Amino acid sequence: MKILVVEDSRANRLLLTQYVEQFGATALTAETGEGALEVFARMKPDLVLLDVVLPDIDGFVVAQRIRAMEQLGEWTPIIFLSSLGDDANVEKGIAAGGDDYLLKPVSQIVLGAKIRAMQRLVRMRGSLLAMTRKLDSANRELVRISSSDGLTGVSNRRFFDEAIALEWRRARRHSNSIAMLMCDVDFFKLFNDTYGHQAGDDCLRKVAKAISLNTERPSDIVARYGGEEFAVVLPETTIGGALMVAEKIRQAIRELNIPHESSPDGRVTMSIGIASAAPGFDNPPDDLILAADKALYRAKREGRDRVCRADAA
DSSP: OOOEEEEEEEHHHHHHHHHHHHHTOOOOOOOOHHHHOOOOHOOOSSEEEEEEOOOOSSSHHHHHHHHHOTTTOOOEEEEESOOOOOHHHHHHHHHHHSEEESSSSSOHHHHHHHHHHHHHHHHHHHHHHHHHHHHHHHHHHHHHHHHOOOOTTSBOOOHHHHHHHHHHHHHHHOOOEEEEEEEEEEEHHHHHHHHHHHHHHHHHHHHHHHHTTTOOTTTEEEEEEETTTEEEEEEOOOOOHHHHHHHHHHHHHHTTTOOOOTTTBBOOOOOEEEEEEEOSSOOOTTHHHHHHHHHHHHHTTTTTEEEEEEOOO
């Protein structure tokens, strides 16, 4: 434990240093307020014993500046030492950031007890912070799990529903376009019937990864919409931009070269419907989803392995 002793009187400083070292701690010393701040910044002590009356700036100002120097989540106990024992000075010391206020001359027994009390508080606070970090980490993991599709690792339908509503409101607020891709693996039921469900699951994982790799912006959202169907939300994107992304995805699925004997092309392919809209005040995001879904069905009717576009009403 490192304890900073801030005292301009040489005799008092030596006595306090002796008390600190007998307690088993390392004593750091400073004679002035500015010197104390320099030592604090450089050595990061675990506790500060701070005289109120100093030759340059008083201890109250030193305490305030120490608190200002601490980063978020940091706390260093400050015990004021003073011959000024009136209620107003005690109140001023606590208001400045002090944690205790002792009158000079300080008893070694009392000082030791106060240091041990502050030490316990520091340990308890450290344990609480460690537990809070663990809880935060666990909560983040729970959120990640609850928003991810267990098979493919992309976002799940629940997350998609929340995300499209949020992005729709954001696009409306900023008068931006938002685009939607509905993607469906062609002849997937036949793929499962031919190769088995384990191969089908592996196929979906590869498809999800290929879609994600071809939606490069952090704001783009890829979700498993259901079964072999995937949805992609592209904020701030026009129909032209959506078409470019959709063609990249369609080609990427072809280049996976996953064998599919029931497909005309002999490999797994994907049909994609796209739509884009600038949200108004009376139309919901369902309009965009419906437009992309209709475009997807048209892609299916026209022969699959293609992108069809539509504008949302």
